[in-house]
Amino acid sequence: MDQLATPFDPKDFRRALGMFATGVTIVTTRTADGSPVGITANSFNSVSLEPPMVLWSLANNARSLPVFSGSKHWNVHILSNEQEALSNRFARAGEDKFAGLALDASAHGVPLIPECSARFQCRTAFQYEGGDHTIFVGEVLQYDSCALPPLLYVTGGYALAARKAAPVSTEPLANMDGALYSENLLGYLFGRAHFQFVHGMRGTLQQRHLSDTDFFVLSLLSVRQPLAAEEIAAHIAYTGVDLGAATLQSLVERGLLLAEGGTQPGLRLSPAGSDAILHVLAAAKVVEANLVDRMGELESAALRNLLKQAILATDPGLPKLWQAPATAPGPGLSAS
Numbered sequence: 001m002d003q004l005a006t007p008f009d010p011k012d013f014r015r016a017l018g019m020f021a022t023g024v025t026i027v028t029t030r031t032a033d034g035s036p037v038g039i040t041a042n043s044f045n046s047v048s049l050e051p052p053m054v055l056w057s058l059a060n061n062a063r064s065l066p067v068f069s070g071s072k073h074w075n076v077h078i079l080s081n082e083q084e085a086l087s088n089r090f091a092r093a094g095e096d097k098f099a100g101l102a103l104d105a106s107a108h109g110v111p112l113i114p115e116c117s118a119r120f121q122c123r124t125a126f127q128y129e130g131g132d133h134t135i136f137v138g139e140v141l142q143y144d145s146c147a148l149p150p151l152l153y154v155t156g157g158y159a160l161a162a163r164k165a166a167p168v169s170t171e172p173l174a175n176m177d178g179a180l181y182s183e184n185l186l187g188y189l190f191g192r193a194h195f196q197f198v199h200g201m202r203g204t205l206q207q208r209h210l211s212d213t214d215f216f217v218l219s220l221l222s223v224r225q226p227l228a229a230e231e232i233a234a235h236i237a238y239t240g241v242d243l244g245a246a247t248l249q250s251l252v253e254r255g256l257l258l259a260e261g262g263t264q265p266g267l268r269l270s271p272a273g274s275d276a277i278l279h280v281l282a283a284a285k286v287v288e289a290n291l292v293d294r295m296g297e298l299e300s301a302a303l304r305n306l307l308k309q310a311i312l313a314t315d316p317g318l319p320k321l322w323q324a325p326a327t328a329p330g331p332g333l334s335a336s
């Protein structure tokens with residue numbers, strides 16, 4: 001083949017190619033003496049439905065090239081949202097990539113990694129030269145998939161997929177000349193989503209005569225306790241609620257909180273307080289389950305990711321809540 005001219009700046013060319021969003025796979029096989037081999041690859045693509053075929057390409061300088069070139073079988077694993085660390089592990093040359101990794105049984109003894117979004121067990125059909133890569137085309141012998149949201153790769157970084165919502169208006173409301181209030185205003189979207197979510201728990205809060213502030217205090221203590229009144233106030237200040245002594249006193253009088261004396265005075269949930277917050281959080285879980293059901297796993301994972309980013313980007317310097325608790329956890333609730 002004639003040498004093709006490459007008049008491109010390699011970095012810029014790579015950046016342009018990175019505009020194409022892909023999933024992330026790990027492709028595995030075994031050496032002739034049975035050692036497992038695997039690499040992270042995002043060059044995977046579908047080729048044919050009938051017969052079922054897929055392809056991926058491997059750099060000619062990859063240490064694993066001779067093994068893949070000589071293998072009859074290889075498995076492609078489409079990684080899930082939870083498998084970013086595994087992707088990084090299989091993208092690094094030199095370490096024992098399979099150390100401590102439990103594998104599923106596979107038809108041809110090729111390593112089969114569990115908990116992936118999808119897996120394709122393939123037989124090599126063709127190999128082609130592709131510049132500085134070798135292209136492997138495989139016939140799919142078996143596959144499986146599940147609902148775990150896939151990990152994506154785009155513009156040089158990991159990402160999560162979310163289907164686009166119905167288009168929303170970007171126009172200011174007609175009766176508010178010059179106003180910037182629109183359906184796309186993030187503040188509006190946050191507020192509306194928050195209140196609609198809490199609306200689904202309102203009945204449980206009312207049955208138990210809990211105000212939003214009571215709920216906030218009880219849920220805080222379910223994650224971390226005991227906390228001094230000032231610490232509770234510091235955690236809650238960003239909501240705009242001025243937590244007077246009266247609220248905490250009332251929770252103690254209603255038997256929901258216990259005041260501890262001693263050298264480190266603090267407040268903790270009473271058994272009745274633990275019971276109340278468990279019921280409210282169970283109601284929140286029901287609202288969440290309905291939301292996930294309607295939106296889908298993919299969008300829910302993407303939403304969590306984006307909300308965490310928004311919380312980081314707007315953090316006014318709150319005390320850290322979800323880092324390793326200094327004290328024992330709350331009433332059987334996991335702080336994940």
Ligand SMILES: Cc1cc2nc3c(=O)[nH]c(=O)nc-3n(C[C@H](O)[C@H](O)[C@H](O)COP(=O)(O)O)c2cc1C
Nearest residue numbers: 039040041042043057058059062063064091092093
């Ligand atoms: C997201 C991502 C995608 C990658 N895709 C490919 C690919 O498609 N082909 C390839 O040869 N290397 C790809 N790599 C790089 C290899 O995973 C990396 O070079 C690996 O160390 C090769 O392993 P080996 O040298 O042990 O064979 C990718 C790396 C990352 C992080």
